[in-house]
Amino acid sequence: MNYGPAEIMVTALAREIMSRDIVFHGLASPVPMTAMKLAKALGIEFTFINIAGGVDPNWGNPAVIGSTLSSNLYEGGVADYGLDEIFDLACTGRVDISMLSLVQISPRGEINMSFVGGEYDKPKVRLPGGAGSATLTPVTKKTLIWKTKQDIKSFVPEVAFCTAKADPFKQFKVITNLCTFVMENGLLVLESIHPYSNLAEVQANTGWEITQTDLPLTLAPSEEELALIEKVDPNRIRYIEF
Amino acid sequence: MGVGGMWGSDLIAQRPEFFQIMKSPFSDEEVVTVKALQPDWAIIHVQEADQYGNARIIGSDFQDILLSRAAKKTIITTEKLIETESFRQEPKLTSIPYFLVEAVVLAPEGAKPGICYPTYNSVDASGMAAYGQAIKEGKLDDYLARVTGWEGVK
Amino acid sequence: MISKLMTMPDAVRLVLNGQMLAVGGNALHRTPAAFCQELAMLKRTHLKGVGAAPGFAMDVLCAAESMNEVYFGFFGFENEYGLAPGMRKGIQSGKIKAIEGS
Numbered sequence: 001m002n003y004g005p006a007e008i009m010v011t012a013l014a015r016e017i018m019s020r021d022i023v024f025h026g027l028a029s030p031v032p033m034t035a036m037k038l039a040k041a042l043g044i045e046f047t048f049i050n051i052a053g054g055v056d057p058n059w060g061n062p063a064v065i066g067s068t069l070s071s072n073l074y075e076g077g078v079a080d081y082g083l084d085e086i087f088d089l090a091c092t093g094r095v096d097i098s099m100l101s102l103v104q105i106s107p108r109g110e111i112n113m114s115f116v117g118g119e120y121d122k123p124k125v126r127l128p129g130g131a132g133s134a135t136l137t138p139v140t141k142k143t144l145i146w147k148t149k150q151d152i153k154s155f156v157p158e159v160a161f162c163t164a165k166a167d168p169f170k171q172f173k174v175i176t177n178l179c180t181f182v183m184e185n186g187l188l189v190l191e192s193i194h195p196y197s198n199l200a201e202v203q204a205n206t207g208w209e210i211t212q213t214d215l216p217l218t219l220a221p222s223e224e225e226l227a228l229i230e231k232v233d234p235n236r237i238r239y240i241e242f
Numbered sequence: 243m244g245v246g247g248m249w250g251s252d253l254i255a256q257r258p259e260f261f262q263i264m265k266s267p268f269s270d271e272e273v274v275t276v277k278a279l280q281p282d283w284a285i286i287h288v289q290e291a292d293q294y295g296n297a298r299i300i301g302s303d304f305q306d307i308l309l310s311r312a313a314k315k316t317i318i319t320t321e322k323l324i325e326t327e328s329f330r331q332e333p334k335l336t337s338i339p340y341f342l343v344e345a346v347v348l349a350p351e352g353a354k355p356g357i358c359y360p361t362y363n364s365v366d367a368s369g370m371a372a373y374g375q376a377i378k379e380g381k382l383d384d385y386l387a388r389v390t391g392w393e394g395v396k
Numbered sequence: 397m398i399s400k401l402m403t404m405p406d407a408v409r410l411v412l413n414g415q416m417l418a419v420g421g422n423a424l425h426r427t428p429a430a431f432c433q434e435l436a437m438l439k440r441t442h443l444k445g446v447g448a449a450p451g452f453a454m455d456v457l458c459a460a461e462s463m464n465e466v467y468f469g470f471f472g473f474e475n476e477y478g479l480a481p482g483m484r485k486g487i488q489s490g491k492i493k494a495i496e497g498s
Binding site for chain 1: 245246247248249250251252253256301303304305307308357359360363364365
Protein backbone atom coordinates (compact mmCIF):
# COMPACT_ATOMS: atom_id res chain seq x y z
CA MET A 1 0.00 0.00 0.00
CA ASN A 2 1.51 3.30 -1.08
CA TYR A 3 -0.78 5.52 0.96
CA GLY A 4 -1.85 5.87 4.58
CA PRO A 5 -4.57 7.59 6.64
CA ALA A 6 -3.28 11.07 5.73
CA GLU A 7 -3.55 10.47 1.98
CA ILE A 8 -6.94 8.76 2.09
CA MET A 9 -8.37 11.53 4.31
CA VAL A 10 -6.92 14.24 2.07
CA THR A 11 -8.38 12.53 -0.99
CA ALA A 12 -11.79 11.93 0.61
CA LEU A 13 -12.05 15.61 1.58
CA ALA A 14 -10.88 16.79 -1.84
CA ARG A 15 -13.50 14.64 -3.60
CA GLU A 16 -16.28 16.50 -1.78
CA ILE A 17 -15.28 19.74 -3.52
CA MET A 18 -17.19 20.56 -6.70
CA SER A 19 -16.74 23.19 -9.37
CA ARG A 20 -17.98 26.68 -8.26
CA ASP A 21 -18.00 25.74 -4.55
CA ILE A 22 -16.76 28.27 -1.99
CA VAL A 23 -14.70 26.24 0.46
CA PHE A 24 -13.24 27.31 3.82
CA HIS A 25 -10.67 25.91 6.22
CA GLY A 26 -9.42 27.44 9.47
CA LEU A 27 -6.36 27.24 11.67
CA ALA A 28 -4.66 24.03 12.84
CA SER A 29 -5.85 22.38 9.61
CA PRO A 30 -2.97 20.76 7.67
CA VAL A 31 -5.17 17.93 6.30
CA PRO A 32 -7.93 20.23 4.92
CA MET A 33 -5.29 22.63 3.56
CA THR A 34 -3.67 19.75 1.69
CA ALA A 35 -7.08 18.55 0.47
CA MET A 36 -8.00 21.97 -0.89
CA LYS A 37 -4.62 22.32 -2.58
CA LEU A 38 -5.07 18.85 -4.07
CA ALA A 39 -8.49 19.84 -5.46
CA LYS A 40 -6.86 22.91 -7.03
CA ALA A 41 -4.07 20.76 -8.48
CA LEU A 42 -6.73 18.44 -9.93
CA GLY A 43 -8.15 21.44 -11.78
CA ILE A 44 -11.42 21.83 -9.88
CA GLU A 45 -12.59 25.43 -10.31
CA PHE A 46 -13.63 26.27 -6.76
CA THR A 47 -12.92 29.25 -4.50
CA PHE A 48 -10.34 28.64 -1.76
CA ILE A 49 -10.89 30.84 1.29
CA ASN A 50 -9.12 30.47 4.61
CA ILE A 51 -8.32 32.08 7.94
CA ALA A 52 -5.09 33.69 6.67
CA GLY A 53 -7.32 35.73 4.33
CA GLY A 54 -5.91 34.77 0.93
CA VAL A 55 -8.52 34.08 -1.78
CA ASP A 56 -7.16 31.32 -3.99
CA PRO A 57 -3.60 31.55 -2.63
CA ASN A 58 -0.93 30.03 -4.85
CA TRP A 59 -1.43 26.30 -4.23
CA GLY A 60 1.98 25.57 -5.70
CA ASN A 61 3.53 27.42 -2.76
CA PRO A 62 4.08 24.61 -0.22
CA ALA A 63 3.54 24.86 3.53
CA VAL A 64 6.78 24.77 5.52
CA ILE A 65 5.33 24.80 9.05
CA GLY A 66 2.26 23.19 10.60
CA SER A 67 0.37 26.43 11.24
CA THR A 68 -2.40 27.05 8.69
CA LEU A 69 -2.33 30.75 9.50
CA SER A 70 0.89 30.91 7.48
CA SER A 71 1.81 33.06 4.51
CA ASN A 72 1.50 30.22 1.98
CA LEU A 73 -2.26 30.63 2.48
CA TYR A 74 -2.10 34.33 1.69
CA GLU A 75 0.59 34.86 -0.92
CA GLY A 76 -0.39 34.71 -4.57
CA GLY A 77 -4.08 35.16 -3.78
CA VAL A 78 -6.33 37.32 -5.95
CA ALA A 79 -7.81 39.17 -2.96
CA ASP A 80 -7.66 39.58 0.79
CA TYR A 81 -10.89 38.31 2.36
CA GLY A 82 -10.58 38.11 6.11
CA LEU A 83 -12.26 35.86 8.66
CA ASP A 84 -14.81 38.52 9.63
CA GLU A 85 -15.93 38.74 6.00
CA ILE A 86 -15.90 34.95 5.69
CA PHE A 87 -18.22 34.64 8.69
CA ASP A 88 -20.64 37.15 7.16
CA LEU A 89 -20.46 35.20 3.89
CA ALA A 90 -21.28 31.98 5.74
CA CYS A 91 -24.08 33.53 7.79
CA THR A 92 -25.77 34.70 4.59
CA GLY A 93 -25.65 31.13 3.25
CA ARG A 94 -22.91 31.59 0.68
CA VAL A 95 -20.26 29.17 1.95
CA ASP A 96 -20.64 25.73 0.38
CA ILE A 97 -18.15 23.77 2.49
CA SER A 98 -16.48 24.34 5.86
CA MET A 99 -13.84 21.90 7.04
CA LEU A 100 -13.80 21.59 10.83
CA SER A 101 -12.38 19.23 13.43
CA LEU A 102 -13.35 18.28 16.98
CA VAL A 103 -12.37 16.57 20.20
CA GLN A 104 -15.62 14.67 20.79
CA ILE A 105 -18.65 13.89 18.65
CA SER A 106 -21.97 12.15 19.37
CA PRO A 107 -24.07 10.17 16.88
CA ARG A 108 -26.38 13.22 16.64
CA GLY A 109 -23.56 15.42 15.33
CA GLU A 110 -22.96 17.25 18.59
CA ILE A 111 -19.39 18.50 18.70
CA ASN A 112 -17.36 19.19 21.83
CA MET A 113 -14.38 21.52 21.62
CA SER A 114 -14.79 23.15 25.03
CA PHE A 115 -13.86 20.87 27.93
CA VAL A 116 -13.68 17.29 29.22
CA GLY A 117 -14.21 16.34 32.87
CA GLY A 118 -15.26 18.55 35.77
CA GLU A 119 -17.57 21.45 35.00
CA TYR A 120 -17.53 24.32 32.53
CA ASP A 121 -16.11 26.86 34.98
CA LYS A 122 -13.57 24.47 36.51
CA PRO A 123 -12.86 21.81 33.90
CA LYS A 124 -10.45 18.93 34.27
CA VAL A 125 -9.16 19.55 30.75
CA ARG A 126 -9.85 22.83 29.04
CA LEU A 127 -9.91 22.49 25.24
CA PRO A 128 -9.14 25.27 22.73
CA GLY A 129 -12.74 26.12 21.82
CA GLY A 130 -14.87 25.61 18.73
CA ALA A 131 -12.91 28.02 16.52
CA GLY A 132 -16.10 29.20 14.83
CA SER A 133 -17.78 25.79 14.58
CA ALA A 134 -20.89 26.97 16.43
CA THR A 135 -21.41 29.76 13.92
CA LEU A 136 -20.39 27.91 10.76
CA THR A 137 -21.94 24.44 11.19
CA PRO A 138 -25.60 25.57 11.17
CA VAL A 139 -25.14 27.96 8.22
CA THR A 140 -22.75 26.15 5.86
CA LYS A 141 -24.33 24.04 3.12
CA LYS A 142 -21.98 21.12 3.79
CA THR A 143 -19.82 20.66 6.88
CA LEU A 144 -16.91 18.27 6.54
CA ILE A 145 -15.45 17.09 9.82
CA TRP A 146 -12.03 15.51 9.80
CA LYS A 147 -10.61 13.58 12.76
CA THR A 148 -7.21 11.97 12.43
CA LYS A 149 -7.60 9.68 15.45
CA GLN A 150 -10.96 7.99 15.81
CA ASP A 151 -11.39 6.22 19.16
CA ILE A 152 -14.02 5.61 21.84
CA LYS A 153 -12.88 8.67 23.77
CA SER A 154 -13.73 10.90 20.82
CA PHE A 155 -16.71 9.08 19.25
CA VAL A 156 -19.00 9.03 22.27
CA PRO A 157 -22.71 8.36 22.87
CA GLU A 158 -23.02 11.71 24.73
CA VAL A 159 -20.64 14.66 24.57
CA ALA A 160 -19.56 16.39 27.78
CA PHE A 161 -20.59 19.72 26.22
CA CYS A 162 -22.12 20.65 22.90
CA THR A 163 -19.96 23.47 21.52
CA ALA A 164 -21.53 23.18 18.07
CA LYS A 165 -24.32 21.10 16.58
CA ALA A 166 -24.92 19.77 13.09
CA ASP A 167 -28.08 20.99 11.37
CA PRO A 168 -30.02 17.84 10.41
CA PHE A 169 -31.31 19.61 7.30
CA LYS A 170 -27.84 20.36 5.95
CA GLN A 171 -25.14 18.04 4.70
CA PHE A 172 -22.72 16.79 7.34
CA LYS A 173 -19.93 14.27 6.87
CA VAL A 174 -17.22 12.94 9.14
CA ILE A 175 -13.99 11.62 7.67
CA THR A 176 -11.60 9.80 10.01
CA ASN A 177 -8.44 7.72 9.79
CA LEU A 178 -10.67 4.60 9.63
CA CYS A 179 -13.88 5.42 7.78
CA THR A 180 -16.43 8.00 6.70
CA PHE A 181 -19.79 8.79 8.32
CA VAL A 182 -22.66 10.76 6.83
CA MET A 183 -25.62 12.32 8.64
CA GLU A 184 -29.00 10.89 7.67
CA ASN A 185 -32.21 11.98 9.42
CA GLY A 186 -30.19 13.55 12.21
CA LEU A 187 -28.01 10.53 12.91
CA LEU A 188 -24.51 9.65 11.80
CA VAL A 189 -24.39 6.48 9.75
CA LEU A 190 -21.30 4.73 8.50
CA GLU A 191 -20.81 5.44 4.80
CA SER A 192 -17.60 3.62 3.91
CA ILE A 193 -14.61 1.91 5.51
CA HIS A 194 -11.05 2.62 4.43
CA PRO A 195 -9.49 -0.33 2.56
CA TYR A 196 -6.88 -1.02 5.26
CA SER A 197 -9.50 -1.12 8.07
CA ASN A 198 -12.57 -3.26 8.73
CA LEU A 199 -15.95 -3.14 10.44
CA ALA A 200 -14.62 -4.70 13.67
CA GLU A 201 -11.92 -2.05 13.98
CA VAL A 202 -14.36 0.77 13.23
CA GLN A 203 -16.84 -0.58 15.79
CA ALA A 204 -14.07 -0.95 18.40
CA ASN A 205 -13.27 2.74 17.93
CA THR A 206 -16.85 4.03 17.90
CA GLY A 207 -18.68 4.60 21.18
CA TRP A 208 -22.10 3.71 19.78
CA GLU A 209 -23.49 0.69 18.02
CA ILE A 210 -23.04 0.49 14.28
CA THR A 211 -26.02 -1.28 12.73
CA GLN A 212 -24.98 -1.42 9.08
CA THR A 213 -23.24 -4.59 7.96
CA ASP A 214 -22.70 -4.40 4.22
CA LEU A 215 -20.46 -1.40 3.66
CA PRO A 216 -18.45 -0.23 0.69
CA LEU A 217 -14.75 0.51 0.92
CA THR A 218 -13.62 4.13 0.66
CA LEU A 219 -12.18 4.65 -2.79
CA ALA A 220 -8.39 4.56 -2.43
CA PRO A 221 -6.35 7.52 -3.73
CA SER A 222 -5.36 7.15 -7.38
CA GLU A 223 -1.74 7.30 -8.54
CA GLU A 224 -2.46 10.77 -9.93
CA GLU A 225 -3.92 11.96 -6.62
CA LEU A 226 -0.99 10.55 -4.64
CA ALA A 227 1.51 12.26 -6.94
CA LEU A 228 -0.34 15.56 -6.63
CA ILE A 229 -0.51 15.30 -2.83
CA GLU A 230 3.30 15.00 -2.80
CA LYS A 231 3.51 17.93 -5.20
CA VAL A 232 1.33 20.28 -3.12
CA ASP A 233 2.74 19.09 0.21
CA PRO A 234 6.36 18.09 -0.43
CA ASN A 235 7.31 18.86 3.20
CA ARG A 236 4.63 16.42 4.38
CA ILE A 237 3.07 18.94 6.74
CA ARG A 238 -0.07 16.76 6.64
CA TYR A 239 1.64 14.20 8.92
CA ILE A 240 1.83 16.71 11.80
CA GLU A 241 -1.76 15.80 12.64
CA PHE A 242 -1.05 12.08 13.04
CA MET B 243 -26.22 42.64 18.25
CA GLY B 244 -27.65 39.81 16.13
CA VAL B 245 -25.37 37.02 14.86
CA GLY B 246 -25.76 34.09 12.50
CA GLY B 247 -25.44 30.40 13.32
CA MET B 248 -25.05 29.25 16.95
CA TRP B 249 -28.27 27.18 16.96
CA GLY B 250 -27.95 24.03 19.05
CA SER B 251 -24.82 25.19 20.85
CA ASP B 252 -24.65 24.86 24.64
CA LEU B 253 -22.59 28.05 24.65
CA ILE B 254 -25.78 30.14 24.46
CA ALA B 255 -27.23 28.83 27.73
CA GLN B 256 -23.82 28.71 29.40
CA ARG B 257 -23.31 32.48 29.20
CA PRO B 258 -26.60 34.41 29.40
CA GLU B 259 -24.55 37.51 30.20
CA PHE B 260 -23.12 37.28 26.66
CA PHE B 261 -25.75 35.40 24.58
CA GLN B 262 -29.50 35.99 24.47
CA ILE B 263 -32.13 34.71 22.08
CA MET B 264 -34.64 37.39 21.10
CA LYS B 265 -37.58 37.71 18.78
CA SER B 266 -36.67 39.70 15.68
CA PRO B 267 -38.31 43.15 15.63
CA PHE B 268 -38.94 42.64 11.88
CA SER B 269 -40.50 39.16 11.75
CA ASP B 270 -41.51 36.21 13.90
CA GLU B 271 -38.02 34.76 13.64
CA GLU B 272 -35.86 34.19 16.68
CA VAL B 273 -32.39 35.72 16.59
CA VAL B 274 -29.26 34.89 18.57
CA THR B 275 -27.78 38.09 19.94
CA VAL B 276 -24.43 38.76 21.60
CA LYS B 277 -23.37 41.58 23.84
CA ALA B 278 -21.27 44.10 21.90
CA LEU B 279 -17.91 44.55 23.60
CA GLN B 280 -16.06 47.85 23.80
CA PRO B 281 -12.52 47.07 24.90
CA ASP B 282 -10.57 49.84 26.62
CA TRP B 283 -7.57 49.05 24.45
CA ALA B 284 -6.69 47.24 21.28
CA ILE B 285 -3.06 46.11 21.42
CA ILE B 286 -1.81 45.51 17.88
CA HIS B 287 1.64 44.55 16.62
CA VAL B 288 2.30 45.74 13.05
CA GLN B 289 5.15 45.72 10.56
CA GLU B 290 5.17 49.46 9.82
CA ALA B 291 3.97 52.59 11.61
CA ASP B 292 4.82 56.28 11.74
CA GLN B 293 5.36 58.27 14.93
CA TYR B 294 1.76 59.54 14.84
CA GLY B 295 0.17 56.09 14.90
CA ASN B 296 -0.67 55.43 11.26
CA ALA B 297 -0.10 51.69 11.02
CA ARG B 298 0.23 49.18 8.22
CA ILE B 299 -0.18 45.43 8.51
CA ILE B 300 1.54 43.43 5.79
CA GLY B 301 -0.07 40.14 4.82
CA SER B 302 -2.85 38.59 6.92
CA ASP B 303 -4.50 41.15 9.18
CA PHE B 304 -6.58 38.53 11.03
CA GLN B 305 -9.20 40.51 13.06
CA ASP B 306 -6.92 43.38 13.97
CA ILE B 307 -8.59 46.10 11.91
CA LEU B 308 -11.94 45.27 13.55
CA LEU B 309 -10.33 45.27 17.00
CA SER B 310 -8.94 48.77 16.44
CA ARG B 311 -12.41 50.01 15.41
CA ALA B 312 -14.12 48.37 18.39
CA ALA B 313 -11.73 49.54 21.10
CA LYS B 314 -11.80 52.97 22.75
CA LYS B 315 -8.10 53.42 21.93
CA THR B 316 -5.32 51.44 20.26
CA ILE B 317 -1.71 50.89 21.26
CA ILE B 318 0.58 50.04 18.35
CA THR B 319 3.83 48.16 18.65
CA THR B 320 5.79 48.10 15.42
CA GLU B 321 8.68 46.28 13.81
CA LYS B 322 9.73 49.45 11.97
CA LEU B 323 9.10 53.21 12.07
CA ILE B 324 8.53 54.71 8.64
CA GLU B 325 7.81 58.15 7.20
CA THR B 326 4.26 59.51 7.05
CA GLU B 327 4.77 60.22 3.34
CA SER B 328 4.59 56.47 2.72
CA PHE B 329 1.00 56.42 4.09
CA ARG B 330 0.04 59.50 2.06
CA GLN B 331 1.16 57.75 -1.12
CA GLU B 332 -0.94 54.60 -0.49
CA PRO B 333 -3.76 55.48 1.93
CA LYS B 334 -5.66 52.29 1.04
CA LEU B 335 -2.82 50.33 2.59
CA THR B 336 -3.20 52.03 5.98
CA SER B 337 -4.72 49.44 8.32
CA ILE B 338 -5.17 51.74 11.32
CA PRO B 339 -5.23 55.56 11.05
CA TYR B 340 -3.48 57.71 13.68
CA PHE B 341 -6.61 59.15 15.32
CA LEU B 342 -7.51 55.73 16.77
CA VAL B 343 -4.06 55.39 18.30
CA GLU B 344 -2.84 56.51 21.73
CA ALA B 345 0.73 55.17 21.71
CA VAL B 346 3.32 53.89 19.26
CA VAL B 347 6.17 51.73 20.51
CA LEU B 348 9.10 50.63 18.39
CA ALA B 349 9.43 46.90 19.10
CA PRO B 350 11.53 45.00 16.57
CA GLU B 351 10.93 41.26 16.90
CA GLY B 352 7.97 42.22 19.08
CA ALA B 353 5.95 39.11 18.16
CA LYS B 354 8.67 36.60 19.10
CA PRO B 355 8.78 33.74 19.95
CA GLY B 356 5.92 33.77 17.44
CA ILE B 357 5.88 34.79 13.79
CA CYS B 358 5.74 38.20 12.11
CA TYR B 359 5.45 37.90 8.35
CA PRO B 360 7.53 38.58 6.29
CA THR B 361 10.49 39.21 8.63
CA TYR B 362 10.40 36.03 10.73
CA ASN B 363 8.29 33.21 9.37
CA SER B 364 8.87 30.34 11.73
CA VAL B 365 8.26 29.91 15.42
CA ASP B 366 11.24 30.21 17.77
CA ALA B 367 11.04 26.69 19.20
CA SER B 368 13.53 27.30 22.00
CA GLY B 369 11.63 30.43 23.06
CA MET B 370 8.39 28.45 23.17
CA ALA B 371 10.06 25.67 25.14
CA ALA B 372 11.44 28.19 27.66
CA TYR B 373 7.96 29.67 28.12
CA GLY B 374 6.32 26.25 28.55
CA GLN B 375 9.00 25.19 31.02
CA ALA B 376 8.64 28.40 33.05
CA ILE B 377 4.90 27.81 33.45
CA LYS B 378 5.40 24.17 34.37
CA GLU B 379 7.98 25.06 37.04
CA GLY B 380 6.09 28.10 38.34
CA LYS B 381 8.97 30.38 37.32
CA LEU B 382 7.16 32.80 35.05
CA ASP B 383 8.70 35.86 36.73
CA ASP B 384 12.23 34.65 35.94
CA TYR B 385 11.16 34.08 32.35
CA LEU B 386 9.60 37.54 32.09
CA ALA B 387 12.62 39.27 33.63
CA ARG B 388 14.84 37.51 31.11
CA VAL B 389 12.79 38.27 27.99
CA THR B 390 11.99 41.88 28.90
CA GLY B 391 15.47 42.66 30.16
CA TRP B 392 14.08 43.86 33.48
CA GLU B 393 15.89 42.96 36.66
CA GLY B 394 12.73 43.21 38.68
CA VAL B 395 9.48 45.15 38.73
CA LYS B 396 10.43 48.77 38.22
CA MET C 397 -0.68 65.12 13.91
CA ILE C 398 1.07 64.78 17.25
CA SER C 399 3.83 62.28 17.91
CA LYS C 400 2.70 59.36 20.07
CA LEU C 401 6.02 57.61 20.31
CA MET C 402 6.57 56.02 23.69
CA THR C 403 8.93 53.60 25.35
CA MET C 404 7.57 50.16 26.15
CA PRO C 405 7.69 50.71 29.95
CA ASP C 406 5.63 53.90 29.55
CA ALA C 407 3.15 52.33 27.12
CA VAL C 408 2.34 49.31 29.29
CA ARG C 409 1.54 51.65 32.19
CA LEU C 410 -1.41 53.00 30.20
CA VAL C 411 -3.20 49.74 30.99
CA LEU C 412 -4.97 49.82 34.35
CA ASN C 413 -6.44 47.12 36.58
CA GLY C 414 -9.80 45.79 35.39
CA GLN C 415 -9.56 47.06 31.81
CA MET C 416 -10.58 45.11 28.73
CA LEU C 417 -7.88 44.45 26.10
CA ALA C 418 -8.46 43.35 22.52
CA VAL C 419 -5.21 41.58 21.75
CA GLY C 420 -4.19 41.37 18.08
CA GLY C 421 -2.78 38.54 16.01
CA ASN C 422 -3.83 34.89 15.95
CA ALA C 423 -2.25 31.94 17.79
CA LEU C 424 1.53 32.36 17.20
CA HIS C 425 1.17 34.95 14.41
CA ARG C 426 1.84 38.64 14.96
CA THR C 427 0.65 38.72 18.56
CA PRO C 428 1.95 41.66 20.64
CA ALA C 429 4.20 39.37 22.66
CA ALA C 430 6.80 41.95 23.73
CA PHE C 431 4.06 44.29 24.97
CA CYS C 432 2.22 41.61 26.92
CA GLN C 433 5.40 40.22 28.45
CA GLU C 434 6.29 43.72 29.65
CA LEU C 435 2.73 44.33 30.87
CA ALA C 436 2.82 41.01 32.73
CA MET C 437 5.73 42.38 34.81
CA LEU C 438 3.41 45.07 36.22
CA LYS C 439 1.16 42.47 37.88
CA ARG C 440 -2.04 44.17 36.83
CA THR C 441 -5.16 42.28 37.90
CA HIS C 442 -8.71 41.63 36.66
CA LEU C 443 -7.88 42.38 33.03
CA LYS C 444 -10.32 41.04 30.43
CA GLY C 445 -8.92 39.69 27.16
CA VAL C 446 -10.74 39.66 23.82
CA GLY C 447 -9.78 38.03 20.52
CA ALA C 448 -11.10 35.62 17.89
CA ALA C 449 -8.09 33.30 18.10
CA PRO C 450 -5.81 34.56 20.85
CA GLY C 451 -2.50 32.91 21.34
CA PHE C 452 0.90 33.70 22.79
CA ALA C 453 0.53 37.32 23.96
CA MET C 454 -2.79 36.81 25.77
CA ASP C 455 -1.55 33.53 27.22
CA VAL C 456 1.30 35.35 28.96
CA LEU C 457 -1.22 37.61 30.71
CA CYS C 458 -3.23 34.53 31.72
CA ALA C 459 -0.12 32.81 33.06
CA ALA C 460 0.79 35.95 35.04
CA GLU C 461 -2.71 35.89 36.60
CA SER C 462 -3.34 39.38 35.24
CA MET C 463 -6.44 38.21 33.36
CA ASN C 464 -9.57 36.86 34.99
CA GLU C 465 -11.87 36.77 31.94
CA VAL C 466 -11.15 35.80 28.33
CA TYR C 467 -13.45 36.08 25.30
CA PHE C 468 -12.42 33.86 22.38
CA GLY C 469 -13.41 31.46 19.62
CA PHE C 470 -10.17 29.48 19.71
CA PHE C 471 -7.37 29.89 22.23
CA GLY C 472 -4.24 27.91 21.44
CA PHE C 473 -0.95 27.70 19.58
CA GLU C 474 -1.89 25.22 16.78
CA ASN C 475 -0.57 21.77 15.94
CA GLU C 476 2.89 20.95 17.27
CA TYR C 477 2.77 23.83 19.78
CA GLY C 478 -0.55 22.60 21.13
CA LEU C 479 -2.75 24.15 23.75
CA ALA C 480 -2.10 27.46 25.49
CA PRO C 481 -0.69 26.58 28.94
CA GLY C 482 -1.42 29.83 30.79
CA MET C 483 -5.03 29.93 29.63
CA ARG C 484 -5.55 26.25 30.47
CA LYS C 485 -4.08 26.56 33.93
CA GLY C 486 -6.16 29.65 34.66
CA ILE C 487 -9.47 28.21 33.47
CA GLN C 488 -8.87 24.74 34.93
CA SER C 489 -8.16 26.27 38.35
CA GLY C 490 -11.33 28.35 38.12
CA LYS C 491 -9.41 31.63 38.26
CA ILE C 492 -10.20 32.66 34.68
CA LYS C 493 -13.72 32.78 33.29
CA ALA C 494 -14.01 31.61 29.68
CA ILE C 495 -16.55 33.32 27.44
CA GLU C 496 -16.48 31.30 24.23
CA GLY C 497 -17.98 33.16 21.31
CA SER C 498 -18.39 30.35 18.78
